[in-house]
Amino acid sequence: MYTLYYIQEACSLAVNTVLRELEQDVTLIRADTHSDFSTVNPAQQVPVLIDGDEKLVEGAAIMLHLTSKHPSHLFPTEPGPVRRRAIEQLLFANATMHPAYSRLFFIARVMQHGTVRQQLFEAAAKGINQLWQQVESQLQSQPFLGGQHASVADILLAVYSRWGAAFEVDIVIPPRTTQMIEAVKHMPGFVAALQAEQAQGA
Ligand SMILES: N[C@@H](CCC(=O)N[C@@H](CS)C(=O)NCC(=O)O)C(=O)O
Incomplete structure (x- = not known):
């Protein structure tokens, strides 16, 4: 049993x-309401x-x-080039x-509304869009960064992809990356994790 x-x-x-994908029990504790x-x-x-x-x-x-503790298709455990690539991803x-997405939250927190704030948002979005293009180039011959199965990197990217909607910027997620993200969002572990968090309230 884990606590998160x-x-x-x-x-x-x-x-x-x-x-949840590793079929591990977890107790969730909200950090934002912790004393x-x-x-x-x-x-x-x-x-x-x-x-x-x-x-x-x-x-x-x-x-x-x-x-490492619970081997699965989410991450290769065998040392070698496949694992090194997965670590890189x-x-x-x-x-x-x-951190590219974190810039959006930082700008929103510290900058007053106005032209400079919007310029900073757009510069941050440009950087994010370049990174999504890098992801797209890796998905030309496989559905996930992990190959035929979603890896932890795919799951992380799918979570970050949801953050852009909170900001007035154009974040462009290319088509194969969009397919990867949609597939992750339909994974039983993702659906269950989201439901469990929503059930505990925001
Ligand atoms: N390097 C850290 C970064 C973690 C991080 O930035 N967490 C954010 C949420 S995505 C956070 O806790 N922010 C504090 C807050 O929002 O109050 C990691 O990868 O675990």
């Missing part, structure tokens, strides 16, 4: 999805995973931990695409 600290529809939704979440994670960020006596932070580290999602 989450914020609804945040990047923790990807860990929530992976846990002092800094005692759980001084960085005050989700996801935080409790596994027995161990507390894990950083989404990519959590993904690697879970997929996981970090592309977590350390490149996620």
Whole structure:
């Protein structure tokens, strides 16, 4: 049994999805209504995973931990080029695409409405669109970054793709990437994770 600290529809939704795809029981705890979440994670960020006596932070580290412990099609466990590529894709999602989207939230938080704010939003969106083109180029001969099955990187990207709608920017997700995202959104683990988060309220 795992415990996951989450914020609804945040990047923790990807860990929530992976846990359910791996058929693991999970207790969800909302981080945004916690009386002092800094005692759980001084960085005050989700996801935080409790596994027995161990507390894990950083989404990519959590993904690697879970997929090593519970082998599945979500991530190759055998050392070699296929796993190295999967690690690269996981970090592309977590350390490149996620921060690109985080810029939108940062601009919204610190900038007053006006021309400069809109210019910054558009610059951030341009960067995001370039990254989606990179994803698209990898999906020309396979439905998922993980090949024939969704990988943790596909799941992370599908979660981030939902964030753009909150901003007045044109985020263009190309067709094969859109298909990948739609397929992830129909995975039983994704549907169950989203429902569980919604059931606990925002
Ligand atoms: N590098 C961290 C980044 C995590 C992160 O940015 N989490 C966001 C949600 S997606 C967060 O907790 N933000 C705090 C907040 O929204 O109050 C990771 O990958 O786990």
